[in-house]
Amino acid sequence: MEKTDSELIAEVLKGNSQSFEPLIVRYQPRVFATARRYARRENEVQDIVQEIFLKAFQKLSSFRGDAPFEHWLMKVAVRTCYDFLRGHQRNRESTFTDLSDTESEWLDRFAGEPKNREEDLVAARELLAKIMDGLSADERMIITLLEIEERSIREIAELTGWSLPLVKVRAFRARAQMKKILKRMTVEKYL
Amino acid sequence: MDIEKVRIGLLKAERSRVPSQDVPYAFEKRVMAHIASCPALESITDYMSVLWKAAGSCACVMVLAFVVSFGFQSDDSLGNRDLESTVFASMSQHIEDSW
Numbered sequence: 710m711e712k713t714d715s716e717l718i719a720e721v722l723k724g725n726s727q728s729f730e731p732l733i734v735r736y737q738p739r740v741f742a743t744a745r746r747y748a749r750r751e752n753e754v755q756d757i758v759q760e761i762f763l764k765a766f767q768k769l770s771s772f773r774g775d776a777p778f779e780h781w782l783m784k785v786a787v788r789t790c791y792d793f794l795r796g797h798q799r800n801r802e803s804t805f806t807d808l809s810d811t812e813s814e815w816l817d818r819f820a821g822e823p824k825n826r827e828e829d830l831v832a833a834r835e836l837l838a839k840i841m842d843g844l845s846a847d848e849r850m851i852i853t854l855l856e857i858e859e860r861s862i863r864e865i866a867e868l869t870g871w872s873l874p875l876v877k878v879r880a881f882r883a884r885a886q887m888k889k890i891l892k893r894m895t896v897e898k899y900l
Numbered sequence: 901m902d903i904e905k906v907r908i909g910l911l912k913a914e915r916s917r918v919p920s921q922d923v924p925y926a927f928e929k930r931v932m933a934h935i936a937s938c939p940a941l942e943s944i945t946d947y948m949s950v951l952w953k954a955a956g957s958c959a960c961v962m963v964l965a966f967v968v969s970f971g972f973q974s975d976d977s978l979g980n981r982d983l984e985s986t987v988f989a990s991m992s993q994h995i996e997d998s999w
Binding site: 829 | 917921
């Protein structure tokens with residue numbers, strides 16, 4: 710019979726670090742999916758996930774057990790991803806000339822009639838990635854959590870450790886910044 | 901072009917992508933190998949926490965000494981005189997002897 714999270718955690722805290730391995734096996738698919746929202750290169754994703762589990766192991770004594778282990782681990786995951794974004798902040802301002810032909814065509818088609826064809830989706834995602842590169846770590850984090858993962862303000866506050874008003878302010882600024890980048894791109898394209 | 905509509909369209913496209921949950925082969929072994937090399941790191945962390953606690957205690961003692969020294973400032977002149985006479989006692993004795 711499989712041991713529960715609490716049993717495994719108790720064993721790790723007693724000094725049996727090998728008991729941490731089943732926890733990694735249990736939660737690594739979810740952690741990989743989270744990390745893939747923030748990093749595109751696979752080697753970066755693997756480094757982030759490794760960092761998440763190392764931090765979780767080192768801070769395991771701070772897990773109080775009043776919430777499921779998965780929630781606590783996701784907090785560690787989100788904060789590690791935020792550290793990654795801050796460390797790899799590109800803040801590169803994309804211009805229209807940076808857009809590929811497919812991304813440019815997507816803007817044309819979307820201006821006409823937005824459709825959900827698969828090729829359109831791929832071009833839209835690539836275009837979004839370029840816009841996200843122009844955002845700060847805070848802005849990128851909040852857009853990912855609020856608009857892509859569709860989490861509530863309260864959930865985001867818990868995950869990031871930011872206050873509720875700060876989450877709202879950052880969300881407002883992030884949306885404004887996204888629009889600003891997009892506007893510059895389209896102005897360059899159509900003027 | 902409605903920028904907000906475009907923005908929502910882009911986000912909708914990204915939302916429809918479900919990130920892969922694929923895990924590289926034996927990834928947990930890689931993490932466990934790093935954890936095995938952690939004790940050294942842990943001992944450094946413990947040492948640092950002890951240092952921080954010691955620094956905190958020193959700061960408390962410093963503040964306490966500061967408060968005490970200024971709190972009893974009225975008696976300080978008397979204390980200073982006592983200290984001065986004690987320190988200079990041998991010197992004045994020596995001078996008296998030499999004369």
